[in-house]
Amino acid sequence: MTDSVLFPVADHSVADYLVAESVSKSYGATHALNPLSLSLQKGELVTLLGPSGCGKTTLLRIVAGFTAPSTGRVLLGGRDLTPLPPAKRRMGMVFQAYSLFPNLSAEDNVRFGLTVRGVSRAESEKKLKELFALIGLEEARKRYPHQLSGGQQQRIALARALAIEPQVLLLDEPLSALDAQVRLNLRDEIRRVQRETGTTTLFVTHDQEEALAISDRVVVMQQGRVAQLGTPEDIYRRPASPFVAEFVGTANGLDAVALGGGMVEVAGWNAPLAVEGARPFARGEKLRLYLRPEELRLSELRPNELRLSESGPEGDLSGQVTDRRFLGSITRLSVQVGNSTLVADLQGNEAAAHPVGQQVRVSLSPLAAHVLRAAPVAETQAELAHV
Amino acid sequence: MTDSVLFPVADHSVADYLVAESVSKSYGATHALNPLSLSLQKGELVTLLGPSGCGKTTLLRIVAGFTAPSTGRVLLGGRDLTPLPPAKRRMGMVFQAYSLFPNLSAEDNVRFGLTVRGVSRAESEKKLKELFALIGLEEARKRYPHQLSGGQQQRIALARALAIEPQVLLLDEPLSALDAQVRLNLRDEIRRVQRETGTTTLFVTHDQEEALAISDRVVVMQQGRVAQLGTPEDIYRRPASPFVAEFVGTANGLDAVALGGGMVEVAGWNAPLAVEGARPFARGEKLRLYLRPEELRLSELRPNELRLSESGPEGDLSGQVTDRRFLGSITRLSVQVGNSTLVADLQGNEAAAHPVGQQVRVSLSPLAAHVLRAAPVAETQAELAHV
């Protein structure tokens, strides 16, 4: 196994900096992680996103060296890291739990990795100065962890991880213990610092908005497998499976049947709907149709228009507003169409024009609809059934 | 004090069902709650919203009877409850921490309050059936708390609180221990159950979106005082103070000066801005201008328009897109205007038209701008500085 240190593996492109090569993890008969491969480019921020128990933390810990993979190996710049203990991997890690050493001040915490590596006093002093400036916490250098807020502690932990100039930065749900406001601020902060230092980063989270906001690429995981790998836009707009569609963002999910030629039919709706993405599906195929709430446009149906069919000629639907929820920047309307209830999110003051009870025409913007082959319902439901 | 039980207090309208009358709480020299009054109509859901330490939980506990107020009293239907212990108040309570009795099954937990009150077996059986149907957890009746998920436990706790047909339902951050997805579902569930049973409800939360989504009225609290009391729309669109404007939702906050006649000037912007709400302020008054990100409209400025002044004749601004963050249902753009950076949230695919670097015209929708007299900055900052 040490051979591979001497002979770098050649079958990955030079740009693939960190590579997990068909790694898996089983505990007895339980597969925490099915064999999967993943590669990160240098300087990239990739997020592992999924519900708890999907294997995302296991994968991170395999990269960090805290968990030995059952199969496969981890390569960094072509060098096999698998036999190395965590202390030899030079990967900075920030944990979900507060992990500052309670007996050391903020600056001694950040200095810890430098001291262990025998960096000279002068050099480490310079490094400290840079890092505290980077995270904007110069005034907290002498404070002890118990004197710092949760957000400050995680920022110090970030500085501590960066102090050793890690080859890879690993972040294991670093924001999940924090309050909402702090979480948003620190999320932006981490992204900024990551960009400024250009550190290749693997970020684990169960929060889809966090993943979309912070990542160059997102790996959506489900039951130890990669459900989808792509840019935030890919994941959100072109989900590869019902699981991804329902886990990322809010979506109106409807059972539909392909009619061929890009038309789909939803039971209970009077007319078929034209959906570009449905073209490849043969007539009669069972589909799952997803409509993003923010891509539905409403307009009032005047009484004289009511005699129109439930679905207009251009594929528009008609329905009735049955509920409205003011959520601040958006207002969420429930619209009864046939015997389905669609959720439509209107931004700002647009919802003021649509009181409960109003008959409305629902039009779909070009990106509103996405269709997928219907999965066995039980599968997706089991994954999402948390309540 | 028992007199008031015999002689109902007459100085509140009949509609005021639950009344807190100038209640306050001090611990030595610390004022956890300054004297404040609050009344709830029968069947209403009112939320106490604020950051931790604002006194919202103290107020709830005074209503519940777990904390005795330093001054003031609590009236229910005109009857003074202040001398009564919690067990005599008949208020159902759901706690932040999981509070099911670990040694009792779900149904025995729900039955607990009925048994204590000596309700007959047959009657309590009927009640149980209703309640489990209401919360949709019939299949979990025989399970024990450790066999239930967090969301299920809180639903059982809700049923347990409702079993005694409480005069008031008190919810103390019941969702904050739950995962995001579950939190959203249970939030809607609580609202539905509250409406179906028509139970007057006081709901405590630190999550502004939760408060907006669930409430008939919201009480925003700050440092033991009521910062604002109003409908969700009031709170969001017409915040009464810089604290409320910055705590509820996302807002671009800018220092501005009134020019009189509804015009305001922002340092570094070439032209003044017309803001209806600024009319009452005299020329020269220092203001705080808030622009909601979702109410900013962008349009590309073509090169030949670039020679226009930075602020167009209709009060439109011009600037440059400097950053974009894809957040799923919205894309958040940063726009540099003068030397301020504005955040604009565009829904769906609208942001695709505005790449980073583009010169754009920023127009304000009618509800976009809100002005307030500038507060001493330190005050608001101290409240919001969590990181």
Place this chain on the structure above:
Amino acid sequence: MRASPVVRTGRNLWITVLGLYFFVPLVALAVFSLWAGGSRYDFSAYVQILRDPQFHQTFRLSLLLALETILISLALVIPAAFWVNLRAPGLRNLLGLLSVLSFVVPPIVLVGGLSSLFRGPVLGPEWFVGTPQFLVVGYVVLALPYTYRTLDTGLRALDLQTLSEAAQSLGAGWGTLLWRVILPNITSALLGAALLTFAIVLGEFTFANVLLFNTFAVYINYIGQTQGTPAAALSLISLAITWMAMLGLLRFGKGRVALGGAK
């Protein structure tokens, strides 16, 4: 997890130390207890002990004293621990300190103080000072810190405040709260406290020896001083008794919980 060789060596070392600590002495003791001189081994020592009327008499006395001590100390400690956890968590540190302080009162000092008190200017009633029941006073004092700490740990694991407030908001008074909510949830702590007290009382030698009462521990010492293999046999018998009692109680405790879980 692939453990480094150092870690693996450390693990084996500790398993070995644990084995040495717990099992080697027991095995050696067992072998010795069967020794009947020369190279003969039989159960004669056990027969001798089990036939000794003193064994039965002293064991019964110690058992009675243990039960009395358990009842008295639980009755004292349950309300105190409940009250401290619920209403005065600030006092918890103080009580913790006090309970350590009384760990630190050596029994020999305690009994010296007690007996000099009772024989001194403050004369206890003769009918009380003269019976073995007098020992219970000392035993309760000895057992209190253990009882307190065990119950305190059990209560702390409960989120007592939320449970109490939930019960109160549902209309429960203090009695209902204690009997229907708190006690059923700390049965294992109660059993643990009872067990520790039982073990302490059964093994307590100093008090009884100094105050000249013939308890089980005094009998063990007497046998140990005078006879060889019967002493080893008796050691094993008394270990077996306490461990059986403990395992029985633990099983009962588990059973209760499982019963609750499956009801």
Place this chain on the structure above:
Amino acid sequence: MRASPVVRTGRNLWITVLGLYFFVPLVALAVFSLWAGGSRYDFSAYVQILRDPQFHQTFRLSLLLALETILISLALVIPAAFWVNLRAPGLRNLLGLLSVLSFVVPPIVLVGGLSSLFRGPVLGPEWFVGTPQFLVVGYVVLALPYTYRTLDTGLRALDLQTLSEAAQSLGAGWGTLLWRVILPNITSALLGAALLTFAIVLGEFTFANVLLFNTFAVYINYIGQTQGTPAAALSLISLAITWMAMLGLLRFGKGRVALGGAK
């Protein structure tokens, strides 16, 4: 908080009980220790004790034994508790059970077993069995459960896994981890364990009495059996010694933390 009359009565009752439990015996003992016959009160009993060379001799011996016991048991327990908490949390319940089991081994049984072993077929080396150092073996066994439980509690409060992984990801080896991260954060648990061991050894009467070594506890017993007021005086002196030691250590412990906090 407006407490109901019942609660208030309960509170007062418990404060009274606590007072009776801790202070009345002490005050009575103190008064008795000053009693010099008839109605005269003076310090003659204290003078007598403090002038007794036996007092100094036995106290020094017990002190030495305590220090040896502390060092040996810490050296055994620190790595074990660390390893169990970090690598084998599943074993924690087993070790917890074992440590309760050994609470349950009455010292009188332990010493019986030990001494019959050493006098029996397995002969210990004479130079060892003949010196008081032999007691340390028993004391370590006695103190292990306390030491283990105290350190285990300290380590559990730490989130050992996260701290260890953080240190490792920063390049620290096991030594650095233990010395620079773990031990500095459990100083109060270490001090607590040391203190409990100190108190146990200083007050342990059974072992020394049965094995015929003249330790401090044996001396206390001897005085208690033979002399009245000096026994009370000695009780108070030894209480004062152990409590002073404890408070000193606690203060030192606090000082360390405060020092750390202000450095």
